[in-house]
Amino acid sequence: MAQEKIRDSRTRDIGSYSFKEFKDMVVKFHGYPAAGVLIGGYMVEAAKERMPEGAQFEVIVETRKCLPDAVQLLTSCTVGNNWMRVVNLGRYALAMYEKYSGQGVRVAIDSERLKEWSHIRAWLLKLLPKHLQDSERLLDEIEKAGDSILSIADVCVRSDHLGKLSMGKIDICPVCREAYPQKDGSICKGCQGDAPYIDSVVANPMMQKCMGEKPV
Amino acid sequence: MAQEKIRDSRTRDIGSYSFKEFKDMVVKFHGYPAAGVLIGGYMVEAAKERMPEGAQFEVIVETRKCLPDAVQLLTSCTVGNNWMRVVNLGRYALAMYEKYSGQGVRVAIDSERLKEWSHIRAWLLKLLPKHLQDSERLLDEIEKAGDSILSIADVCVRSDHLGKLSMGKIDICPVCREAYPQKDGSICKGCQGDAPYIDSVVANPMMQKCMGEKPV
Numbered sequence: 001m002a003q004e005k006i007r008d009s010r011t012r013d014i015g016s017y018s019f020k021e022f023k024d025m026v027v028k029f030h031g032y033p034a035a036g037v038l039i040g041g042y043m044v045e046a047a048k049e050r051m052p053e054g055a056q057f058e059v060i061v062e063t064r065k066c067l068p069d070a071v072q073l074l075t076s077c078t079v080g081n082n083w084m085r086v087v088n089l090g091r092y093a094l095a096m097y098e099k100y101s102g103q104g105v106r107v108a109i110d111s112e113r114l115k116e117w118s119h120i121r122a123w124l125l126k127l128l129p130k131h132l133q134d135s136e137r138l139l140d141e142i143e144k145a146g147d148s149i150l151s152i153a154d155v156c157v158r159s160d161h162l163g164k165l166s167m168g169k170i171d172i173c174p175v176c177r178e179a180y181p182q183k184d185g186s187i188c189k190g191c192q193g194d195a196p197y198i199d200s201v202v203a204n205p206m207m208q209k210c211m212g213e214k215p216v
Numbered sequence: 217m218a219q220e221k222i223r224d225s226r227t228r229d230i231g232s233y234s235f236k237e238f239k240d241m242v243v244k245f246h247g248y249p250a251a252g253v254l255i256g257g258y259m260v261e262a263a264k265e266r267m268p269e270g271a272q273f274e275v276i277v278e279t280r281k282c283l284p285d286a287v288q289l290l291t292s293c294t295v296g297n298n299w300m301r302v303v304n305l306g307r308y309a310l311a312m313y314e315k316y317s318g319q320g321v322r323v324a325i326d327s328e329r330l331k332e333w334s335h336i337r338a339w340l341l342k343l344l345p346k347h348l349q350d351s352e353r354l355l356d357e358i359e360k361a362g363d364s365i366l367s368i369a370d371v372c373v374r375s376d377h378l379g380k381l382s383m384g385k386i387d388i389c390p391v392c393r394e395a396y397p398q399k400d401g402s403i404c405k406g407c408q409g410d411a412p413y414i415d416s417v418v419a420n421p422m423m424q425k426c427m428g429e430k431p432v
Contacts, residue, residue: 031292031299060412064381069296072288076247079295079302080285083247086295087412089405090383090397095413106413111388111395124395126386156414165280167306170342178324179340181306189305196276196303197311197322198372 012146014041015048015074019143025073035123035138036066036092042147043067043107044074047096050105050152058099060157062089082165092124095155102157110151117141117149228362230257231264231290235359241289251339251354252282252308258363259283259323260290263312266321266368274315276373278305298381308340311371318373326367333357333365 014022019038026037051057059077061068064086068079071094077083083099097104114121119138122128167181173188180188189195230238235254242253267273275293277284280302284295287310293299299315313320330337335354338344383397389404396404405411 029288030294030297034297037296062406064295064298065383066296069294072245072294072296078246078285078288079280080253080282080288081246081250082280087410089410090400091389091392091394091404091406093394102414108394111393124386125388126383158412158414161412167281167342170340172327172341173307176307177327178307178309179327184306188307190278190307194303194305196374196377198318198374 012143015045017041022073023139026069029073030066030069033135033139034066034069035120035135035142037070037073038139038142039092039109039120039149040067040070040094041074043094043109043150044070044096046147046150046152047094047105047107048075051096052098056099057096057104059084060095060097060161061086062091062093062095064088065092067092067094085161087161095157097155097157099162102159102162104155104157105152106155107150107152109149113149113151117145120145120149228359231261233257238289239355242285245289246282246285249351249355250282250285251336251351251358253286253289254355254358255308255325255336255365256283256286256310257290259310259325259366260286260312262363262366262368263310263321263323264291267312268314272315273312273320275300276311276313276377277302278307278309278311280304281308283308283310301377303377311373313371313373315378318375318378320371320373321368322371323366323368325365329365329367333361336361336365 012019017025022041023033023038026041027033030037057075057077059071059075061071061084068084068086071084072078075084079086091108093106093108095104095106109124111121111124114124119134119141123133123138167183169182170179171182172178173180173191175187175191178188185192228235233241238257239249239254242257243249246253273291273293275287275291277287277300284300284302287300288294291300295302307324309322309324311320311322325340327337327340330340335350335357339349339354383399385398386395387398388394389396389407391403391407394404401408
């Protein structure tokens with residue numbers, strides 16, 4: 001499994017998009033032209049190029065920051081269809097792999113190659129507070145560097161990360177009266193106390209009744 | 217905090233989109249016209265309508281299935297910008313809230329109201345194997361039901377779910393030579409054994425050297 005250093009390519013397009021076109025897509029979807037999504041565009045395309053033709057692939061992203069949106073913009077893999085999953089290892093990397101065998105490639109930023117690109121290096125290693133970053137020069141470096149700052153390696157995804165997510169049988173929670181996976185227990189996880197709300201009885205009519213309040 | 221049953225609205229549009237237009241958007245982004253994303257469209261719009269004008273809002277989704285994609289299609293909140301977060305409680309619900317105060321609304325499917333909608337009910341409760349579902353009638357019911365099957369309640373999101381995700385200081389992992397959050401330990405989580413790959417030394421040149429293999 002030899003790791004390949006990606007050499008300069010002739011253009012700095014991102015797949016079939018120019019850098020400018022992709023930047024506009026990023027602004028529309030992500031809210032602003034985030035450096036991470038732009039570099040991510042080159043990462044996703046580097047992975048796609050290495051997939052066998054017609055392969056049904058899925059993606060694991062190793063960070064929650066920015067990179068998932070590059071995947072969602074440039075592939076059919078999304079968080080909602082579960083063809084993209086985040087396994088948060090805090091590394092700026094992704095794996096794209098054939099969905100049944102798990103065979104694929106992992107693309108990462110090669111920190112050794114960032115010596116020539118001081119703004120990208122400062123962004124990745126958070127060497128400057130955000131308000132001192134020179135966004136224009138950072139984006140300029142990203143476009144110039146393209147995929148030359150990436151490294152790529154063959155990987156095989158573990159079988160416990162392959163296949164469909166199944167919720168199993170569905171029941172109605174006797175507390176909140178909402179549908180939930182039976183395997184979570186006799187009441188749903190929200191009513192077990194995992195709901196992220198200050199007053200979690202809000203969605204919990206029976207408990208509100210117990211407390212003498214109006215059911216909601 | 218009174219819970220509001222949403223009454224029939226005059227149209228079954230999804231925000232500024234017709235059902236057909238939104239369905240096309242779902243196919244393009246999600247890969248197919250998933251029932252969950254279509255119902256999710258009505259859920260997201262029901263929440264948006266209740267946000268104060270100009271509010272900067274974020275979203276918590278209580279399931280990984282489909283619903284996150286409705287949020288990503290109809291708001292500026294995505295998994296990559298972290299304005300949308302998944303707190304997987306297995307319930308088909310979302311909370312939309314003002315990002316600093318946490319004040320907002322929670323929208324869920326009201327299982328009591330599904331008695332009139334047998335196909336939606338069968339979908340939510342997984343009463344039929346997928347190949348026996350009548351997709352056409354299911355989608356037809358979704359469009360007819362619109363937001364009439366939803367319930368909505370005021371919520372306040374807990375402060376530990378508010379604010380930016382920060383990775384803290386970044387270091388270079390001495391094993392894989394990639395950038396990672398220092399708080400994860402002296403080596404990155406991937407090199408600690410959390411990488412989802414069969415041969416996790418693939419991205420780990422030093423260990424490969426130890427094993428007498430070519431560095432990758």
